[in-house]
Structure formats: C-alpha cells, structure tokens
Amino acid sequence: MAKRIALKNAFGFARRFAGLAGGHWSGRDRWTVRLLAAALLALTVAQVSVPVMMNLWSQRLFDALEQRAMDRLPVIAAAACGIMLFNIAVTVAHLWVKRRIQFGWRAWLTRRLLDDWLSDGREQALAARPGNHDNPDGRIAEDIRIVTELAIDLGHSLTYCLLLLVSFASILWRLSGTLVVELGGFALAVPGHLLLAALAFSAAGTAAAFAVGQPLVRAAERRQGLEADFRFGLARVRENAPTIARQNGETAERGRMALLFGGVRRGWERQTGALVRVMAFGASYSVLSTVLPILVVAPRYVAGTITLGMMMQTAQAFQQTVAALSWPIDNLATVAQWKASVERVLGLKEALAGIAPLPPVKARIPESLSDGGNTVRKR
Template sequence: MARGHSPGTTSGFVRRFAGLAGGYWSGPDRWSVWPLAAALLALTVAQVSVPVMMNLWSQRLFDALEQRAMDRLPMMAAAAGGILLYNIAVTVAHLWVKRRLQFGWRAWLTRRLVGDWVSDGREHALPSRPGNHDNPDGRIAEDVRVVTELAVDLGHSLTYCLLLLVSFAGILWRLSGVVPVAVGGVSVPVPGHLLLLALAFAAAGTTAALAVARPLVRAAERRQGLEADFRFGLARVRENASVIARQQGEAVERGRLALLFGGVRRGWDGQTGALVRVMAFGASYSVLSAVFPILVVAPRYAAGAITLGMMMQTAQAFQQAVAALSWPIDNLATVAQWTASVERVQGLREALDGIAPLPPVKAPASGFLSDGGNTARKR
C-alpha cells in the first residue's frame, strides 16, 4: 500500500486506491480477470457501434421521407430490426460479463479485509485505536460493494464516452464542411465548426456543473458516515438486548437511536440540497443540448446546402458528442459516492495495518475452539 501521499490530491488518491484494490488485477486470479476485462472492452466497442449505426440509419430515413420514397420504408424497418436484435445481444452479454467482474473484485477485497480484521486479535484491538475506522462490519459489507461495483461502472462509462466522442467527432467533422467566417473584412474558411461548437458547449457546461456541484462530495461522505453510525447503533441494541431488557433501558436506547436517525435525516437533507442543484442544472443542460444543434444547422438546411437527413444526422451527432463530453456532469453524484466509500475502506485498511498482532493465547484443553466442535457434537 502506498504511503506518504496526500489524500487530497488526485494522484495520491489513485495510488492509495491502487494499493487498496489493485491486487485483484495482478494476483493469482489475473488469468481469469483479464479475459473478462478484455471481453468487457470488446462489448463496450460493440455498444458504441449501436448509436453510430442509428445515426446513419436516421440520415437515410429522413432523406427517404423528404423525397417521399415510401418504397424504402420496408428496408429501413428491417435494418432497424437488425440493429435492435444486435443491441439486445450486446447489452445482455455486456451485463453478464460486467457483473461477473464486479462480484469477483468484491469477493477478493472482502476476503482480504476480513482476513486482516479477524486475525491476530485485530478485531479486539481495533475499537480502541484512534482514527477513521468505525463500523468495520458496515465498511466491509456496504462500502466494499460500492467501491468495486462503481469502479467498474465508472471505468466502463468513461471508456464508452471516450469511444463515443471519437466516433462522432469524425462524423461531425465530415458533416461540418468548411464554413467561411468574416474576420476583419476577410473571409476565413473554418473546417469542423460543429465539432468546435460541441467542444465549447460541453466545456462551458462542465465548468458550470463542477461549480454548482462542488459540495456534493462532502455531502455524500457525511451522509454515508451518519448512515453507518445508525447501523452501528441498531447492531449495538441487538447485541446487548438482554442487558437492555434487564436494566429496563429501552427508553434510553430509543432516544439514542432517535438521535442517530436525526443525523441520518440531516445527512439526507444535505445531500438532497446538493443533488437538487446538480439535477436542476442537468435538466437545463440536456434541453439546451437538444435544441442548440438544430438551431445551428437549420440555416444551412433552409438555404438548401444540406438535406433533411443530413440536418437530423448532424443534430444527433452533436448531441452524442456533447453527451460523451458531459461524462463529468453525468457522473458527479456517482463519483462522489464512490470516493467517499474508497476513503472509508482505506481508513479501515490503514487502521488494521497499524495494529501489531497480539501475543498468542494458549488454547484450552477442551472445548469448541480446541477440537473443532467435536465436544459439542459428542453431546
């Protein structure tokens, strides 16, 4: 595990995450892990081919409608059916491969943490050690799941968006042609203006979204900590039920749980406020990204420079390129949740690494621990 890197820097966070969970990709299971990852990448490429095919199909459909060529519709319907079946096959295969990879990674990290926690007396020494490592059971059961599942989801979505951007950047560049722009009385030919507009549109949207959603990471981390405190409080009542009943301490425990759940409500409300700002911006941004390209291309269609099919193809290509460039906006909440869970699991791992093993305790001469349960079975 990497030490000495500030958790507040991106490079330090990546190194710490690699030290925490990267062994899954280089350990004994790598011979089965890497083929799954390669299959996931190939299926992601196949997923990207679907919107590209639909973009070409849309152009031909609207050109046929503009020309009143109804005889082409049966062929267009058959092509759409083929794309549909292809998309179903790719989607199902992709889901199966992705979930196998996610659960395999979760199982590996769970075994590692449980092995470090329930060994050499660390489970006994951990509660008295200072630091951010409360509720180890919740961190192993829930945060490990979030860390591994969302790592695969985010990696897939980022790869998909990069491939989508490359595919539709080429289409936009081709459809843009060369547009003359007057600069100081001189006509300057500008190639690929639609691609440049898409890049500028997405850059402005991403910058604004990051400014709007900056508190979301802190809100997500705070909420997860409060949720874990409430789960721990409930587990404490369950484990000490007999003592609570003998001492008639139900009212006190109900009050304590109410206070903990009040913290859950505050965490929920804080995250809701941050999400409202992000969602309001996202809703506005999605509408603008649908309207803007049509308004940009409509004058060329009205002038007869492009067909109706080319106008619709251009608008769709612009939307797909902007959607690919908008990955940071679309995944802000997911990245915030994943980052918070990584920090919680990393805090537990560092605390366990810092505990020296307790001296061995001499096993009893008889009993469950000494004979593997034979004593109990003899009764």
C-alpha cells in the same frame, strides 16, 4: 498552488486505491480476470457501434422521407430490426460479463478485509484504536460492494463516452464542412465549426456543473458517515440487548437512537438541497443540448446546402458528442458516492494494518492428564 495540491491528492488517492484493490488484477486468477476485462472492452466497442449505425440509418430514413421514396422504407425498416437484434445481444452479453467481474472483485476484496480483520486478535484491538474505522461490518458488507460495483460501472461509462467522442467527433467534423467568416474584409475559413461549438458548449456546461456539484460531493460523504453511525448504533443495541434489558436502559437507548437518526435526517436534507441544484442544472442542460444543434444546423438546411437527412444526422452527431463530453456532469453524484465508500474501506484497511498482532496465548499444562479414564501424572 491549489491545483498542485489537488493534483497531488488525486494521485495519492489513486495510489492508495490501487494498493487496496489492485491485487485482484494481478493475483492467482489474473488471466481469467483479464480475459473478462478484454471481453468487456470488446463489448463496449460493440455498444458504441450501435449509435453510429443509428446515425447513418437516420440519414437514410429522413432523406427517403424528404424524397417520398416509399420503396426504400422496407429496407430501412429491416435494417432497424437488424440493429435492434444486434443491440439486444450485445447488451445482454455485456451485462453478464460486467456483473461477473463486479462480483469476483467484491469477493476477493471481501476475503482480504475479513482475513485482516479476523486474525491475530485485530477484531478486539480495533475497537480501542482511535481513528476513522468505526462500523467495520458495514464497511465490509456495504462499502466494498459500492467500491467494486461502481468502479466497474464508472470505468465502463467513461470508456464508452471516450469511444463515443472519437466516433462522433470525426462524423461531426466531416459534416461540418468549412464555415467562411468575414472579418474586416478578410475571409476566415473555420473547418469543423460544429465540433468546436460542441466542445465549447460541453466545456461551459462541465465547468458550471462542477461549481454546482461541489456541495453535493461533501453532502454525500457526510451522509454516508451519518448512515454508518446509525447502523453501528443499531448493531450495538442488538449486541448489548441483554444488558440493556437488565438495567432498564431502553429509554436511554431510544433517545440515543433518536439523536443518531436526527443526524441521518440532517444529512438527508443537506444532500437533497444539493441534489435539487444539480438536477435543475441537469434538466436545463439536457434540453439545451437537444435544441441547440437543431438551431445551429437549420440555416444550412433552409439555404438548401444540406438535405433533411444530413441535418438530422448532424444534429444527432452534435448531441452524441455533447453527451460523451458530459460524462463528468452525469456521473458527479456517483463519483462522490464511490469516493466516500473507498475512503471508508481504506480507513478500515489502514487501521487494521497499524495493529500489531497479539502475542499467542500459551495454554497451561495441567498437573494431571486424563486419558480415557486413566489418570497420567505429569513428570
């Protein structure tokens, strides 16, 4: 039942987010946006090709070192320079396209929220409406930026990891060979055992990361709310500065700001505690993911069944497969920050949608109208 509720909530959140920001991809400039998205995907594929090329390059390098074939080193070094130049070109182009998409999406969503906020008297009615929609200026200026920038960053990193997983899973399957396990006099052939080990290691790490990281999600959401309350309080002081000065209310306002900043401090400390646990887990996990493949593959090299180059290639393929499967672990805090900002923007949008437009104010027609110094009586 709990899983069903969580799945329902996830689908509901995805539907609300699509209603909030999906119009950018089907609006007036949809073909430009889609062309940029296609270019971003193509450049992501090119990015994935770099570690694949480096994996093949490392095999040739370590095989040449093992065989002391010095004549191969100039060619291997030239290949490394070629890969480096290709990586620079792809990285620069990818950054330019990604940032153009991010700002274009942010500009579209900002215009949409500003139009909803500053129309039909909603900016006045919003303050008196109950609900989670305080600090609209901060939500439009900061949360929309986070929503659009992190959505592209997370989408790119997820796509990159999926492509990386497909590429190195096939390499790891090929390099694993077939492991024969003796069980009670029976020989059991296990193909792709290194890939299975990588999947099991990543699954255990992901499960542990979610257990450790859940408090971080709640702490990030709480801290963003407290930070917004503090910013809203400062903005209120700025707007009401003349009244505060006339009434000598500086002491009271300083006390109120101190209370709000105390909430920020508590939110910061709570998030720090959650981050310490997550970082401790991540540090141990990264070391294990580096050491484990070497220890798993080393017996085959000692037995003489693989070369040094194949051992290093296999270890790197194992590491890249685990890295691709570790996307939830690496991005847990970022997803929490992004989701909290999405909820804040959605809260503002839904509050504005629930405000009926104020009736237009009819201007009173004066008894007499002045026309260039001549008075015209209304008839």
